[in-house]
Amino acid sequence: MIRTTILGLGSYVPERIVTNDEIPFLNDQHERCDEQQTETNDAWIRTRTGIEQRHYVDNDKDVRTSDLGVEAAKAALADAGLEAKDIDCIILGTLSPDIHFPGTAVFVQSKLGIDGERGCACYDIRQQCSGFVYGLEMADAFIRTGKYEKILLIGAEVHSHSLDYSTRGRDVMVLFGDGAGAMILGKEESDDERSGVIYTSAGADGSGAMNLYLKVFDIGKRPYVWYDANDREQNEIKYPQMNGKRVFLQAVRNMVVSTNEALAKTGLTWDDIDWFVPHQANLRINEAVAEYAEIPRDKCLNSIMWYGNTTAATVPLTIDHWRREGKVKKGDLICSTVFGAGFTWGTAIFRL
Numbered sequence: 001m002i003r004t005t006i007l008g009l010g011s012y013v014p015e016r017i018v019t020n021d022e023i024p025f026l027n028d029q030h031e032r033c034d035e036q037q038t039e040t041n042d043a044w045i046r047t048r049t050g051i052e053q054r055h056y057v058d059n060d061k062d063v064r065t066s067d068l069g070v071e072a073a074k075a076a077l078a079d080a081g082l083e084a085k086d087i088d089c090i091i092l093g094t095l096s097p098d099i100h101f102p103g104t105a106v107f108v109q110s111k112l113g114i115d116g117e118r119g120c121a122c123y124d125i126r127q128q129c130s131g132f133v134y135g136l137e138m139a140d141a142f143i144r145t146g147k148y149e150k151i152l153l154i155g156a157e158v159h160s161h162s163l164d165y166s167t168r169g170r171d172v173m174v175l176f177g178d179g180a181g182a183m184i185l186g187k188e189e190s191d192d193e194r195s196g197v198i199y200t201s202a203g204a205d206g207s208g209a210m211n212l213y214l215k216v217f218d219i220g221k222r223p224y225v226w227y228d229a230n231d232r233e234q235n236e237i238k239y240p241q242m243n244g245k246r247v248f249l250q251a252v253r254n255m256v257v258s259t260n261e262a263l264a265k266t267g268l269t270w271d272d273i274d275w276f277v278p279h280q281a282n283l284r285i286n287e288a289v290a291e292y293a294e295i296p297r298d299k300c301l302n303s304i305m306w307y308g309n310t311t312a313a314t315v316p317l318t319i320d321h322w323r324r325e326g327k328v329k330k331g332d333l334i335c336s337t338v339f340g341a342g343f344t345w346g347t348a349i350f351r352l
Protein backbone atom coordinates (compact mmCIF):
# COMPACT_ATOMS: atom_id res chain seq x y z
CA MET A 1 0.00 0.00 0.00
CA ILE A 2 1.33 3.45 -0.91
CA ARG A 3 1.74 5.73 2.10
CA THR A 4 3.02 9.29 2.38
CA THR A 5 6.28 9.74 4.21
CA ILE A 6 8.07 12.89 5.35
CA LEU A 7 11.45 13.03 3.64
CA GLY A 8 12.64 16.44 4.81
CA LEU A 9 11.83 19.52 6.87
CA GLY A 10 13.23 23.04 6.83
CA SER A 11 12.44 26.59 7.88
CA TYR A 12 13.67 30.12 7.46
CA VAL A 13 13.17 33.45 9.21
CA PRO A 14 14.74 36.75 8.18
CA GLU A 15 17.57 38.01 10.38
CA ARG A 16 15.93 41.19 11.67
CA ILE A 17 14.40 40.71 15.12
CA VAL A 18 11.76 43.18 16.30
CA THR A 19 11.17 43.04 20.06
CA ASN A 20 7.99 44.13 21.82
CA ASP A 21 9.89 47.15 23.12
CA GLU A 22 10.73 48.23 19.56
CA ILE A 23 7.24 47.75 18.11
CA PRO A 24 5.77 51.08 19.38
CA PHE A 25 8.56 52.98 17.63
CA LEU A 26 7.96 51.67 14.10
CA ASN A 27 6.54 53.92 11.40
CA ASP A 28 4.31 52.71 8.55
CA GLN A 29 7.41 51.49 6.66
CA HIS A 30 8.39 49.53 9.81
CA GLU A 31 11.42 51.76 10.23
CA ARG A 32 12.56 52.54 13.78
CA CYS A 33 11.83 56.16 14.86
CA ASP A 34 12.88 58.14 17.93
CA GLU A 35 9.30 59.17 18.66
CA GLN A 36 6.77 56.57 19.83
CA GLN A 37 4.28 55.93 17.00
CA THR A 38 1.86 53.42 18.56
CA GLU A 39 0.23 52.98 21.94
CA THR A 40 1.27 49.48 22.89
CA ASN A 41 3.84 47.92 25.17
CA ASP A 42 5.75 44.76 26.04
CA ALA A 43 3.61 43.94 29.09
CA TRP A 44 0.33 43.99 27.11
CA ILE A 45 1.70 41.94 24.23
CA ARG A 46 3.43 39.39 26.46
CA THR A 47 0.48 38.79 28.80
CA ARG A 48 -2.25 38.75 26.14
CA THR A 49 -0.40 36.77 23.46
CA GLY A 50 2.83 35.24 24.80
CA ILE A 51 4.82 36.97 22.04
CA GLU A 52 8.22 38.42 22.97
CA GLN A 53 9.64 39.17 19.52
CA ARG A 54 9.11 38.46 15.82
CA HIS A 55 11.29 38.48 12.70
CA TYR A 56 10.76 40.98 9.87
CA VAL A 57 12.30 41.20 6.42
CA ASP A 58 14.38 44.33 5.85
CA ASN A 59 12.31 47.04 4.21
CA ASP A 60 15.20 48.32 2.15
CA LYS A 61 15.41 45.13 0.08
CA ASP A 62 13.04 43.49 -2.38
CA VAL A 63 12.41 40.35 -0.34
CA ARG A 64 9.15 38.63 -1.13
CA THR A 65 7.19 35.71 0.26
CA SER A 66 8.60 33.45 -2.48
CA ASP A 67 12.16 34.30 -1.33
CA LEU A 68 11.41 33.12 2.20
CA GLY A 69 9.71 30.04 0.75
CA VAL A 70 12.76 29.27 -1.37
CA GLU A 71 15.09 29.41 1.66
CA ALA A 72 12.84 27.05 3.63
CA ALA A 73 12.55 24.77 0.57
CA LYS A 74 16.34 24.59 0.17
CA ALA A 75 16.71 23.62 3.83
CA ALA A 76 14.03 20.92 3.48
CA LEU A 77 15.60 19.57 0.27
CA ALA A 78 19.00 19.39 1.95
CA ASP A 79 17.40 17.60 4.91
CA ALA A 80 15.85 15.08 2.49
CA GLY A 81 19.10 14.68 0.53
CA LEU A 82 17.26 15.72 -2.63
CA GLU A 83 17.67 18.35 -5.31
CA ALA A 84 15.00 20.73 -6.56
CA LYS A 85 14.77 18.85 -9.87
CA ASP A 86 13.49 15.78 -7.98
CA ILE A 87 10.27 17.63 -7.04
CA ASP A 88 7.21 16.93 -9.21
CA CYS A 89 4.69 19.18 -7.42
CA ILE A 90 4.82 22.34 -5.31
CA ILE A 91 2.00 23.28 -2.94
CA LEU A 92 2.32 26.66 -1.26
CA GLY A 93 0.12 28.20 1.41
CA THR A 94 0.21 31.95 2.04
CA LEU A 95 -2.01 34.94 2.76
CA SER A 96 0.72 37.33 1.66
CA PRO A 97 1.36 36.34 -1.97
CA ASP A 98 4.10 38.11 -3.95
CA ILE A 99 1.43 39.67 -6.19
CA HIS A 100 -2.30 39.09 -6.63
CA PHE A 101 -1.75 36.64 -9.49
CA PRO A 102 -0.12 34.43 -10.59
CA GLY A 103 0.24 32.47 -7.39
CA THR A 104 3.46 32.40 -5.40
CA ALA A 105 4.30 28.71 -6.03
CA VAL A 106 5.34 29.48 -9.62
CA PHE A 107 7.79 32.13 -8.39
CA VAL A 108 9.27 29.59 -5.98
CA GLN A 109 9.56 27.07 -8.82
CA SER A 110 11.38 29.59 -10.95
CA LYS A 111 13.72 30.72 -8.16
CA LEU A 112 14.57 27.08 -7.46
CA GLY A 113 15.60 26.82 -11.12
CA ILE A 114 13.10 24.10 -12.03
CA ASP A 115 10.85 26.15 -14.33
CA GLY A 116 10.59 25.63 -18.08
CA GLU A 117 8.47 23.71 -20.56
CA ARG A 118 8.41 20.56 -18.45
CA GLY A 119 8.08 22.38 -15.12
CA CYS A 120 6.24 20.64 -12.28
CA ALA A 121 2.68 21.35 -11.09
CA CYS A 122 2.35 24.42 -8.84
CA TYR A 123 -0.58 24.93 -6.49
CA ASP A 124 -1.31 27.93 -4.29
CA ILE A 125 -3.75 27.45 -1.47
CA ARG A 126 -5.50 30.27 0.36
CA GLN A 127 -6.38 28.86 3.75
CA GLN A 128 -4.40 31.35 5.84
CA CYS A 129 -3.37 29.93 9.23
CA SER A 130 -4.77 26.53 8.24
CA GLY A 131 -2.75 26.48 5.01
CA PHE A 132 -0.11 23.99 6.05
CA VAL A 133 -2.50 21.29 7.27
CA TYR A 134 -4.77 21.85 4.25
CA GLY A 135 -1.67 21.49 2.04
CA LEU A 136 -0.58 18.36 3.86
CA GLU A 137 -3.99 16.80 3.29
CA MET A 138 -3.72 17.62 -0.42
CA ALA A 139 -0.15 16.31 -0.70
CA ASP A 140 -1.09 13.10 1.10
CA ALA A 141 -3.99 12.49 -1.31
CA PHE A 142 -1.77 13.19 -4.35
CA ILE A 143 0.89 10.75 -3.16
CA ARG A 144 -1.46 7.97 -2.08
CA THR A 145 -3.21 8.04 -5.46
CA GLY A 146 0.13 7.93 -7.27
CA LYS A 147 -0.37 11.32 -8.90
CA TYR A 148 2.93 12.78 -7.65
CA GLU A 149 5.93 11.20 -5.96
CA LYS A 150 7.88 14.03 -4.35
CA ILE A 151 5.97 17.08 -3.20
CA LEU A 152 7.42 20.30 -1.84
CA LEU A 153 4.93 21.76 0.65
CA ILE A 154 5.60 25.33 1.79
CA GLY A 155 4.00 27.80 4.17
CA ALA A 156 5.49 31.28 3.77
CA GLU A 157 4.54 34.79 4.80
CA VAL A 158 5.77 38.36 4.65
CA HIS A 159 3.35 40.14 6.98
CA SER A 160 5.52 43.08 7.96
CA HIS A 161 4.84 45.06 4.77
CA SER A 162 1.07 45.08 5.21
CA LEU A 163 0.45 45.83 8.88
CA ASP A 164 -1.14 48.96 10.30
CA TYR A 165 1.60 50.35 12.57
CA SER A 166 -0.70 53.03 14.01
CA THR A 167 -2.61 52.58 17.28
CA ARG A 168 -5.69 51.76 15.20
CA GLY A 169 -4.07 48.54 13.98
CA ARG A 170 -2.23 47.52 17.16
CA ASP A 171 -4.51 44.56 18.00
CA VAL A 172 -3.49 42.80 14.77
CA MET A 173 -0.09 44.36 14.11
CA VAL A 174 1.68 43.09 17.24
CA LEU A 175 0.73 39.48 16.48
CA PHE A 176 2.37 38.77 13.16
CA GLY A 177 5.88 37.94 11.96
CA ASP A 178 7.61 36.92 8.74
CA GLY A 179 8.86 33.39 8.11
CA ALA A 180 8.60 30.19 6.13
CA GLY A 181 8.59 26.45 6.65
CA ALA A 182 8.72 23.55 4.20
CA MET A 183 8.33 19.80 4.07
CA ILE A 184 9.25 17.30 1.37
CA LEU A 185 6.72 14.49 1.10
CA GLY A 186 7.38 11.25 -0.71
CA LYS A 187 5.93 7.75 -1.05
CA GLU A 188 6.73 4.49 0.69
CA GLU A 189 5.32 1.00 0.31
CA SER A 190 4.10 0.01 3.76
CA ASP A 191 1.19 -1.63 5.53
CA ASP A 192 2.13 0.02 8.82
CA GLU A 193 -0.79 2.32 9.57
CA ARG A 194 1.32 4.20 12.09
CA SER A 195 3.99 5.31 9.63
CA GLY A 196 4.24 8.54 7.66
CA VAL A 197 1.12 10.66 7.37
CA ILE A 198 -1.44 8.84 9.51
CA TYR A 199 -4.40 11.20 9.51
CA THR A 200 -5.53 14.53 8.11
CA SER A 201 -8.76 16.48 8.39
CA ALA A 202 -9.84 19.89 7.16
CA GLY A 203 -12.95 21.93 7.83
CA ALA A 204 -14.34 25.39 7.23
CA ASP A 205 -17.24 27.62 8.26
CA GLY A 206 -17.72 30.45 5.77
CA SER A 207 -20.10 32.27 8.10
CA GLY A 208 -16.99 33.43 9.97
CA ALA A 209 -15.28 34.86 6.89
CA MET A 210 -15.65 38.52 7.79
CA ASN A 211 -14.21 38.11 11.28
CA LEU A 212 -10.68 38.14 9.89
CA TYR A 213 -10.01 39.50 6.43
CA LEU A 214 -7.99 41.81 4.24
CA LYS A 215 -9.94 43.64 1.53
CA VAL A 216 -7.05 45.23 -0.32
CA PHE A 217 -8.31 43.39 -3.39
CA ASP A 218 -12.10 43.60 -3.66
CA ILE A 219 -13.84 42.31 -6.79
CA GLY A 220 -16.85 44.47 -5.89
CA LYS A 221 -14.80 47.63 -6.43
CA ARG A 222 -14.19 49.22 -9.83
CA PRO A 223 -11.26 49.02 -10.32
CA TYR A 224 -10.63 46.15 -7.91
CA VAL A 225 -8.04 48.08 -5.96
CA TRP A 226 -9.08 51.59 -5.09
CA TYR A 227 -7.19 53.64 -2.60
CA ASP A 228 -7.03 57.26 -1.58
CA ALA A 229 -3.89 57.84 0.47
CA ASN A 230 -5.40 60.97 2.06
CA ASP A 231 -8.59 59.28 3.21
CA ARG A 232 -7.95 57.67 6.59
CA GLU A 233 -11.17 55.60 6.45
CA GLN A 234 -10.33 54.18 3.04
CA ASN A 235 -6.87 53.37 4.30
CA GLU A 236 -8.37 50.49 6.26
CA ILE A 237 -8.62 48.30 3.19
CA LYS A 238 -4.85 48.03 3.11
CA TYR A 239 -4.69 46.26 6.44
CA PRO A 240 -6.05 43.04 7.96
CA GLN A 241 -9.18 43.53 10.09
CA MET A 242 -10.04 41.16 12.92
CA ASN A 243 -12.75 40.50 15.45
CA GLY A 244 -10.16 39.19 17.92
CA LYS A 245 -12.52 37.89 20.58
CA ARG A 246 -14.68 35.92 18.16
CA VAL A 247 -11.60 34.48 16.43
CA PHE A 248 -10.11 33.53 19.81
CA LEU A 249 -13.22 31.67 20.98
CA GLN A 250 -13.75 29.89 17.66
CA ALA A 251 -10.07 28.94 17.54
CA VAL A 252 -10.20 27.25 20.94
CA ARG A 253 -13.51 25.51 20.24
CA ASN A 254 -12.60 24.21 16.78
CA MET A 255 -9.07 23.18 17.69
CA VAL A 256 -10.33 21.14 20.66
CA VAL A 257 -13.04 19.41 18.59
CA SER A 258 -10.69 18.77 15.65
CA THR A 259 -7.95 17.34 17.89
CA ASN A 260 -10.31 15.09 19.84
CA GLU A 261 -11.88 13.85 16.61
CA ALA A 262 -8.43 12.98 15.22
CA LEU A 263 -7.67 10.86 18.27
CA ALA A 264 -11.07 9.17 18.20
CA LYS A 265 -10.75 8.33 14.49
CA THR A 266 -7.20 6.98 14.70
CA GLY A 267 -7.52 5.24 18.07
CA LEU A 268 -4.37 7.03 19.21
CA THR A 269 -3.94 8.45 22.71
CA TRP A 270 -1.56 11.06 24.17
CA ASP A 271 0.57 8.12 25.34
CA ASP A 272 1.20 7.28 21.66
CA ILE A 273 1.77 10.84 20.46
CA ASP A 274 5.09 12.54 21.21
CA TRP A 275 4.21 16.18 20.47
CA PHE A 276 1.22 18.45 20.01
CA VAL A 277 2.18 21.27 17.65
CA PRO A 278 -0.74 23.72 17.35
CA HIS A 279 -0.93 26.76 15.10
CA GLN A 280 0.81 29.71 16.78
CA ALA A 281 -1.72 32.56 16.94
CA ASN A 282 -1.78 33.21 20.67
CA LEU A 283 -0.18 31.29 23.55
CA ARG A 284 -3.43 31.69 25.51
CA ILE A 285 -5.35 29.92 22.74
CA ASN A 286 -2.90 27.01 22.82
CA GLU A 287 -2.98 26.78 26.62
CA ALA A 288 -6.79 26.69 26.56
CA VAL A 289 -6.80 24.00 23.86
CA ALA A 290 -4.34 21.90 25.88
CA GLU A 291 -6.52 22.26 28.97
CA TYR A 292 -9.87 21.43 27.33
CA ALA A 293 -8.46 18.59 25.17
CA GLU A 294 -6.48 17.27 28.18
CA ILE A 295 -3.17 17.29 26.35
CA PRO A 296 -0.13 16.75 28.61
CA ARG A 297 1.62 20.12 28.94
CA ASP A 298 5.08 18.64 28.41
CA LYS A 299 3.95 17.44 24.98
CA CYS A 300 2.83 20.89 23.77
CA LEU A 301 5.35 22.71 21.59
CA ASN A 302 5.07 26.46 21.01
CA SER A 303 7.32 28.97 19.27
CA ILE A 304 5.11 32.06 19.15
CA MET A 305 7.37 33.71 21.76
CA TRP A 306 10.17 34.09 19.23
CA TYR A 307 8.39 34.31 15.86
CA GLY A 308 4.89 35.68 16.48
CA ASN A 309 2.16 34.35 14.20
CA THR A 310 3.67 33.39 10.85
CA THR A 311 0.31 32.05 9.61
CA ALA A 312 0.85 29.21 7.07
CA ALA A 313 4.43 28.73 8.29
CA THR A 314 3.83 28.15 12.02
CA VAL A 315 3.61 24.35 12.03
CA PRO A 316 6.84 23.49 10.12
CA LEU A 317 8.63 26.44 11.75
CA THR A 318 7.74 25.23 15.25
CA ILE A 319 8.68 21.62 14.54
CA ASP A 320 11.97 22.68 12.96
CA HIS A 321 12.72 25.05 15.85
CA TRP A 322 12.32 22.29 18.41
CA ARG A 323 14.20 19.82 16.25
CA ARG A 324 17.17 22.23 16.24
CA GLU A 325 16.85 22.45 20.02
CA GLY A 326 17.16 18.65 20.12
CA LYS A 327 13.66 18.03 21.50
CA VAL A 328 11.91 16.74 18.38
CA LYS A 329 13.54 13.79 16.63
CA LYS A 330 13.12 11.90 13.40
CA GLY A 331 10.45 9.24 13.90
CA ASP A 332 8.50 11.21 16.53
CA LEU A 333 4.70 11.12 16.26
CA ILE A 334 3.24 14.63 15.93
CA CYS A 335 -0.32 15.92 16.10
CA SER A 336 -0.82 19.38 14.61
CA THR A 337 -4.06 21.33 14.82
CA VAL A 338 -4.63 24.66 13.11
CA PHE A 339 -7.28 27.35 12.93
CA GLY A 340 -7.48 30.49 10.85
CA ALA A 341 -9.39 32.96 8.75
CA GLY A 342 -12.33 31.58 6.84
CA PHE A 343 -12.95 30.19 9.41
CA THR A 344 -10.83 27.18 8.51
CA TRP A 345 -9.27 24.45 10.64
CA GLY A 346 -7.70 21.04 10.45
CA THR A 347 -5.63 18.38 12.17
CA ALA A 348 -2.83 16.17 10.92
CA ILE A 349 -1.10 13.29 12.67
CA PHE A 350 2.19 12.20 11.15
CA ARG A 351 5.48 10.54 11.96
CA LEU A 352 8.38 12.87 11.26
Ligand code: UT7
Pocket residue numbers: 039040041044045048049129170171172174212243244245247248251280281282285309311339340341
Ligand atom coordinates in the same frame (compact mmCIF):
# COMPACT_ATOMS: atom_id res chain seq x y z
O1 UT7 B 1 -4.19 33.01 13.45
C1 UT7 B 1 -5.58 33.06 13.63
C2 UT7 B 1 -5.97 34.44 13.75
N1 UT7 B 1 -5.74 35.16 14.94
C3 UT7 B 1 -6.06 34.80 16.18
O2 UT7 B 1 -6.36 33.68 16.47
C4 UT7 B 1 -6.08 35.87 17.24
C5 UT7 B 1 -7.27 35.72 18.14
N2 UT7 B 1 -7.47 36.81 19.07
C6 UT7 B 1 -6.55 37.16 20.02
O3 UT7 B 1 -5.48 36.57 20.10
C7 UT7 B 1 -6.91 38.24 21.01
O4 UT7 B 1 -8.28 38.57 20.90
C8 UT7 B 1 -6.06 39.54 20.84
C9 UT7 B 1 -4.62 39.25 21.26
C10 UT7 B 1 -6.10 40.03 19.41
C11 UT7 B 1 -6.62 40.62 21.77
O5 UT7 B 1 -6.60 40.17 23.11
P1 UT7 B 1 -7.86 40.40 24.04
O6 UT7 B 1 -7.49 39.87 25.37
O7 UT7 B 1 -9.05 39.79 23.37
O8 UT7 B 1 -7.93 41.97 24.13
P2 UT7 B 1 -9.15 42.93 23.72
O9 UT7 B 1 -9.34 42.89 22.23
O10 UT7 B 1 -10.31 42.63 24.59
O11 UT7 B 1 -8.58 44.32 24.11
C12 UT7 B 1 -8.43 44.70 25.48
C13 UT7 B 1 -7.90 46.11 25.51
C14 UT7 B 1 -8.68 47.08 24.63
O12 UT7 B 1 -8.71 48.32 25.30
P3 UT7 B 1 -10.03 48.78 26.12
O13 UT7 B 1 -11.13 48.82 25.09
O14 UT7 B 1 -10.22 47.74 27.15
O15 UT7 B 1 -9.63 50.13 26.65
C15 UT7 B 1 -7.85 47.21 23.39
O16 UT7 B 1 -8.03 48.44 22.73
O17 UT7 B 1 -6.56 46.13 25.00
C16 UT7 B 1 -6.46 47.11 23.95
N3 UT7 B 1 -5.47 46.66 22.99
C17 UT7 B 1 -4.15 46.91 23.13
N4 UT7 B 1 -3.45 47.57 24.08
C18 UT7 B 1 -2.10 47.62 23.92
C19 UT7 B 1 -5.66 45.93 21.85
N5 UT7 B 1 -4.49 45.71 21.27
C20 UT7 B 1 -3.53 46.30 22.02
C21 UT7 B 1 -2.13 46.39 21.94
N6 UT7 B 1 -1.46 47.06 22.91
N7 UT7 B 1 -1.42 45.82 20.92
